[in-house]
Amino acid sequence: MENHSLQLTTLYEISKLLGASIDLNKTLKGAMRVLSDFLEMQRGTVALIEGGEAVIKAAHGLTIAELQLGRYKLGEGIIGQVAKSGYPIVVPNVGDEPVFLNRTGARKNIKKDNIAFLCVPIMFKREVLGVLSVDRLFGDDEVTFDTDLRLLKIISSLLAQHIKLSRQVEKEMQDLIAERDTLKIELKGKYRIENAIGNSPVMQEVFEAVHKVARSKATVLITGESGTGKELIAKAIHYMSPRAMQPFIKLNCAAIPDGLLETELFGHVKGAFTGATAIRRGRFELAHKGTIFLDEIGDLSLGLQPKILRVIQEREFERIGSEKTITVDVRLVAATAKDLPKLVREGKFREDLYYRLNVVPMFLPPLRDRKEDIGELVACFLAKFNNENSTRVEISPEAISTMARYQWQGNIRELENTIERLVIMSTGKKVQTQDLPINIRESASAAEYDNRIMPLYQAEKERIINALSVSDWIHARAAKLLGISPRQMGYKVRKYGIGKGLS
């Protein structure tokens, strides 16, 4: 009877302990202490499953050195077997048991015959979370293994719930921290240009221009290859301007069919055409007091160009189907990856529109012309995707320098996508050069080769340009001058990408 109430007290003490804190380390240690205090168990351990092993997390009666040795593969030794099978094991006499590993060496000095070893799984639903085990000196005969085992099972189920709960809390905490961090990054990204990386002199110039131009209402034309950050800069101009609290409205001129584009821009009244069942406001109206960003403006059809021109000049337009003129206060930012002067020459882009747009030109250099920024960009994207994926992928300096030699036709977007892929595909080890996509490795070594033959290449290119410029850009005449055939000349002009005006 006395024994019975002792067991109840033990359970009560343990449950009190578990209710007091969710710090797993602390509570597991406390539970072990209670067990030894009340039940005269010699030693006790709690091992938890981590990465396919049962690792001792708390113990009573073991030295720290002994504790550190307590690591069992599933199926290995008694603790490992219980962890694997999820069934309790009782070794009535430790000395007789060959699988008894005594890994920690804790029982070296005791005559083994007197010790029983009881080991129960810590289970939540059908999942084994760990193993609770105790040593008991026998001799006090009132106690049977069955009563001990029953008590340990109750304790282990209390522990199981506690472990589950504390892990859940831990996870929620981590999620919250991650969310807080992304929010911080987003906030920074929206209002500060600091989010855009660019310590290279060329980018510093761009940033300086952004600072200056943001204050004004001037129209800005951003040019640069795909993925160089045109949209990022357009947003920076808006969010750094006095209009920051007003709408930033984006329209991609290339993504919308011509017929729809006009409605998108200017809106329509009810009944303006079949299907116009309600009045609709266009992007220019929505952008009132804010900024309108016309992306891919080079793709604007010749038909629509005069209409845009009028809004830019007059800041007024009519909704389709209406005669009423609407006046708006809108700041215009346009962007294109196309060569607008060339389109103007080819008659595909109105010259007057071009000059209206090109009030403040801003050119974003391709990434290969500002390789100094690559290291910082890699670090920034690595941090971003590690955060998104809860990983800690690292990239070796050699791999980064290989990346710096690559041409990055897709510019920052390509770099960003590459880093994301590396983070997702990572095997946990540091990313080395050989882990990079083959095209990056190959073109990096080709670039080295190109660099060596560069002087030759440059010299010939210059010779051809010189010959052309003194021959009024007439290929045949220049060919004669150089002593090559017109066909050879045509080939070289194409090969070196020589165009008129590119001298």
Ligand SMILES: Nc1ncnc2c1ncn2[C@@H]1O[C@H](COP(=O)(O)OP(=O)(O)OP(=O)(O)O)[C@@H](O)[C@H]1O
């Ligand atoms: N200076 C920079 N620092 C950090 N990230 C950048 C920078 N410039 C661009 N990025 C990132 O690179 C990606 C591509 O940028 P963005 O969409 O602005 O380019 P784009 O020139 O508009 O490209 P496209 O012509 O393909 O539309 C985005 O994810 C953007 O956040």
Ligand SMILES: [Mg+2]
């Ligand atoms: Mg873009």
